[in-house]
Amino acid sequence: MIQFFHVHKNYLDGVPALTDVTLTIEKGEFVFITGPSGAGKSTLLNIIFGSEEPTDGHILIEGRNYLKIPPRELPALRRRIGFIFQDFKLINTKTVFENVALSLKVMGVGPSEARKRVLKALSYVRLQHRANFKPLSLSGGEQQRVAVARALVKEPAILLADEPTGNLDPDMAIEMMELFKEVNSRGTTVIVATHDKGMIEKLSKRTVTLASGRLLIPH
Amino acid sequence: MIQFFHVHKNYLDGVPALTDVTLTIEKGEFVFITGPSGAGKSTLLNIIFGSEEPTDGHILIEGRNYLKIPPRELPALRRRIGFIFQDFKLINTKTVFENVALSLKVMGVGPSEARKRVLKALSYVRLQHRANFKPLSLSGGEQQRVAVARALVKEPAILLADEPTGNLDPDMAIEMMELFKEVNSRGTTVIVATHDKGMIEKLSKRTVTLASGRLLIPH
Amino acid sequence: MPSGFSSFSLYYALTDALGNLRDNLVTSLLSALTVAFSLAIFTVFLVVFVNLNNIAATWGERTHVVAYVKEGIKTGPSGTAGWPSGTAGGPPGAANWTEALKKTVEATPGVKDVTFISKEGALAALRAELKGHEGVLEGVAPDILPASFEIILDPSYVNPDGVRSVVERLRAIDGIFAVEYGAEWVERFSSFMRFMEIFTFVIGAFLAAATLFIISNTIRLTVYARRHEIEVMRYLGASGAFIKVPFLVEGMASGVMGGALSLGILFLGRYAAGRHIPQYFIFIIENPFPLWKLSGGLMMAGLLLGGAGSLVSLGRFLKV
C-alpha cells in the first residue's frame, strides 16, 4: 500500500511540481495517472521510486515511513520496483540482452536462471531477434520495449510506467497494456502515467488526474 | 521535391530497414508516415536528413542527386532542414533558450534577431517560462516541445518530425499539429512520422504507410 | 535474496569489469598509457637519483684520514742505513709494534680500511711527485718524512661529526702524534649527500603527486564519460559495491597494464639512450634494482594507482 499525505514538491528553481497531494494506492491495484504535459506525473512516480524527495508531507509504503528509510537501504527497495522511464535509460554500450539481464544481476540471480528469464521477457515484448543489438541500433519503439522488458523481468512488487507507449503503434501499445494487466493479476501494484486517453478508456481502471501538480479527481 | 527511386537500406547488422521504397513528396506537401514500431519510419527521415546513407537506389532532392553531394556541403543542406528527433537530442548542459538559439547561431543569425525569434518560437510551444531551464529539469513533454521549437525557429524549407507528439497530451498534440500546418501553409514541406491514428484522421493529409520496410499504400 | 553482496553479484561484477575493459578498450588503453608514461617518468628520475646517490656514496671513500706515527719510539734504530729501502721500516720488533698499532687503528669505530705508509714509502711518493727534479731530494735522510696510516672511513662516518669522533679516538691512541683530514671536503660532501636526499625526496614527492593527480584525473574523466551508466545501475538498485567493483577492477587492470607498458617504455628508452650515451656514463641510466623488483614494483604501483584513482573518482558519482 502506497500512501501520500499532503505531499508537496517544489524543485530547486522554485517550480511547484506537486501541491498537496493526498492519495492511497492499494497493494495490487492498477492505477492510471494522467494529466497534461508538466502536470507532475513523472514527479509523482519519481517520489515513489525514491529518486526525488518531497519538499513537504508524509509517505507510507507498506506501512513504513518512506522518508525515514536510510540511504543504504534504498538499493534493496529499488530492486523490488520496476520502473519504465519516460526516456528509457538504457545503457548504450551494452546489448539489449545485457541491459535486461542487468536488473537481474543486481539482484544476484544466477546466470542460467537469468538467461531464461531475460529471453522470456524479450519474447513478451517481441524483441527476441534484437537480443544482441545495442540500443542505438534499435527503433524508438523497440528501445521503449526493452525498457518494458527490463522492468518486468525482475517480477517487481511495484511497477511504475512513465508514458510506456509513447513510441508504440496502437496494436503494440495494447499488447503492452495486456502485459501490465497480466503482471498486475499476479499481484504487482501497477502505476502507469500516460496521455493515451484511448488506452485509459479501454482498460477502465482507476484513473488519477493531475493538473498543475494538484489532484483533480481524488479517490 | 523529394524523390526516392527503389531505395533500399540494410543496416550493418544485416537488418533490412527499407526495401524498394519509391516515393515522391512534392515541395510544400504535408505527409504523414505511419506504420508499426520498427517499420522504417525513422530510417526514411534519417535518409532525407543525410545522416544515414541508403544501401541502394537513388534520391533526388530539388532535382539534385542527393547521394553525390560532397560531405562539405552537408552542413549547409542541414541548415535548411528542421528535424524533431524521436529522442529530442537536446544539449543537457545548455539552457532551453541556448538550445533553441543554437540552430540560429549555426546559420549566422545575429544575436538580437536570434533572441526575438527564439522567444517567439518558445511562446508557440508554450515554454516561455522555461527559457532558462536546462533540459533535464523539464518534463518529457516539455523537452519534446523544446525540440519542436528548435526545428521551427529556423523556418526550414523541410520539416522532419519523428513522433513529435509521443510525450504530449492530446490537447497539446493538436496544438503542435496546428503549428505544423501553419508552417506548411507558409511553404515548408512537412513530413511527420507518427503512430497517432487519431491525429492522422483529424488532419486528413496524405499518409504513407510502411510495414517491415515496404510501402503499403504507395502514392 | 539479502540486500547484501551475493556471490553471484561478485561473479557478475568481475565479468562485467572484464566486459567493460573490452568495451572501453581505447579508453582503457589510453589510461594505461597515461599510467605507463607517468610511472616511466617517475622511474627514470628514481634510477638517475639512486645511481647518483650510489656514486656519491663511493665518493665517501675518498675521505682519507691520515694518522702520523710518532717519531723514534720503538720504531727501531732510525737514521742508520742498511735496512733495505722499500720494505716496511724497522727491525722485526718494530714491525710487530707497527702491526699492533695498525690493529689498534683498525679497531677504532668508524675505520673501514687502513694502509700503512712507511717513511721510505712516504719519501718514494714525494720523489714520484717531483718527477724530473728528484735532485732536490739528493742526500736527504730517508726518514725525514714520518710514517703514517692512511685510513678510509666507514661511509656512515663521512660527515663532520662522524669524522671528528674518529679523529678524536685516533688522537688518543699512543703512538699517533698527529691526525690530518680534509675538513672542508667532509663538510661539502656531507652537505651534498643531504642535498641529494632532500632533492630526491622533493622531486620524488612532486612527481608522485603529479602522477597520482594525472591518473586520477584520467579515471575521473573516464567515469564522467560513463556517468549515465552509473546512474542507470543505481536506479536498478545496484549496491555501491556492485557499481564500484567493475570500475575498481577496470582501474586496477589498466593500472597493471600501465605498469607493464612502462617497463617496455623504459627498456626501449634504455636501449635508445644506450646507443648514444658514451659507455663511460651509461651507469647513470643503468637499472640499479633487481629486475623482478623493478617490474613487480611498477606493476604494483600501477595497480594501486589505478585502484585508488578509481575509488576517488567514483566518490562523487555515488552520492544519494
Place this chain on the structure above:
Amino acid sequence: MPSGFSSFSLYYALTDALGNLRDNLVTSLLSALTVAFSLAIFTVFLVVFVNLNNIAATWGERTHVVAYVKEGIKTGPSGTAGWPSGTAGGPPGAANWTEALKKTVEATPGVKDVTFISKEGALAALRAELKGHEGVLEGVAPDILPASFEIILDPSYVNPDGVRSVVERLRAIDGIFAVEYGAEWVERFSSFMRFMEIFTFVIGAFLAAATLFIISNTIRLTVYARRHEIEVMRYLGASGAFIKVPFLVEGMASGVMGGALSLGILFLGRYAAGRHIPQYFIFIIENPFPLWKLSGGLMMAGLLLGGAGSLVSLGRFLKV
C-alpha cells in the same frame, strides 16, 4: 546566408567557447592542472639540466695546461743568490723576455688565461706542500724546479682535439721545453659534456612526448564526454570550424591557464625546496632563465599543447 563561416558564427563560436569554459569549469580546471603538472615536471628537468650544463661548462676551466720554460736561456743569471725570493725571478731583461714569451703564449689560439709561475714560486709551492717537513728542501738550489706558465683554455677547446691542437702550438714556441696536460681529464670531461647533451635531449624528448600524450589524452576524454553535444551541433548543420573553434579556444585557454599554474607550482616548489636544500647546492634549482622568458615560454607551451591537443582529439568526432 553563405555556407561558410560568417562573422556572427565566429562571434558565437568565441562566446560559446567562454560559455563552455564556465560550464565545464571543473573539467577545464582539471585539464589545466594536468597541463600545469606536466609542464612543471618538464621545466624542473630543464632547469636542473641547464644548471648542470652550466657548471659542467665552468669545469672546463679546470683543464690546466702547464708549459715549462726552457732552462738557462735568457732567464738571467741562474744559480746566483741575491734576487729577493717571492718576486718574479730574473733581472729586468729576463723579465722582459718572460713578458714577451707570456704574450706569445697568450696569443696562441685556444688559450684563455695565462699565469706565470717563477722558479721561486714553484719551490714555494713545493715547500707548502711539504708542510712540517720543509727540512728536505734545506740547501736545495732555488732554481732546481723550472719556471712555467699555467694556462686555462677557452671552453670550446676543452676536448681531446682542441687540447691537442693548443699543445702542438705551444710546443712549437721557442722557449717552451715541455707541455703537460691532463689528457685523461680532458677525455672524461668532453665525454661527460656529450653525455649531458644527449641525456638532456633524450629525457627532454621523452618528457615532451609524455606531456603531449597526457594532455591530448585528457582533452580526448573531455571531448569524448561531450560527444553527444558535438553530434547535435553537426545535426544542426554546424560547419567543422563552428564546432572546432570553441573546443580549440577552450583547449588553448585551459592550456594557458595550465602554463600560469605551472609557474605557480614551480615557485612554490622552489620555495619549499629552498628551505631544505643547503645553500651550497641551491644553484641546481635556481631558475637560469629570465622571468619573462620562463613565464612566456610556459604559457606559450600551454597554449600550443592545449590547442594541438584539442585539434587532434576532435579529429575522430568530426568524421561524416
